[in-house]
Amino acid sequence: MEAGGAYNPRTVEEVFRDFKGRRAGMIKALTTDVQEFFRLCDPEKENLCLYGHPNEHWEVNLPAEEVPPELPEPVLGINFARDGMAEKDWLSLVAVHSDAWLLAVAFFFGARFGFDKADRKRLFNMVNDLPTIFEVVAGTAKKQGKDKSSVSNNSSNRSKSSSKRGSESRARFSKPVPKDEDEEEEEEGVEEDDDDEQGETQCGACGESYAADEFWICCDLCEMWFHGKCVKITPARAEHIKQYKCPSCSNKRARS
DSSP states (O other), X not given: OOTTSOOOXXXXXXXXXXXXXXXXXXXXXXXXXXXXXXXXXXXXXSOOEEEEOTTSOEEEEOOOSSSSOSSOOOOSOTTTTGGGSOHHHHHHHHHHHHXXXXXXXXXXXXXXXXXXXXXXXXXXHHHHTSOOHHHHHHTHHHHHHHHHOOGGGGGGGSOGGGOOHHHHHHGGGSSOOOOOHHHHHHHHHHHHHHHHHHHXXXXXXXXXXXXXXXXXXXXXXXXXXXXXTTTTOOHHHHTTOSSOOOHHHHHHHHHO
């Protein structure tokens, strides 16, 4: 069930790009678009599947009719369990099956186009550097991000409207005053440590690491950072937000 027709990545980089696109779409379905996803998974309908597409879109649909299918199929019948278990547990179950499907599709392409042992290992390592969908949905990816970085400790003092953290942190070093050699060496070490902390910080939605050329915003409740594009917040919109709540925190407060 491919959007826009068949797509066949042939190199390790292309397969990984395909993997990331599908993964991003499925994460959206289970986090930022979770209410729409929940609605579409009607238990009264037939066997439904969650598909992620390479263009970062997601789709709930019936499985492919052709046998065998062009690509491995996602797990069937995710809608039947929707009302029979707690929503968090149901989403986690769908997330686990989604992780398994993504790996199946990636290594299906690898087998189809003759990846050798080195290519398969490289592909797995690239995939393994990203948090799983389950880790993102369950919140363990956020905890890992907190453990790796102390940047969020003083998030209440940060300007959410200027959340490009690279420009914030490097501003302290943009106009250095003359110092003796020992002071300069000490400050260089501090700046390198700060850059390392930033690079290890992960987006609470997609799990990818911080990049200086991207807009980020921090949740005032859970203190996690997110790509603006992942939570549909632009820099202009952020200027008018007094207290930002990420989709996960918003959903928790709505249910309580």
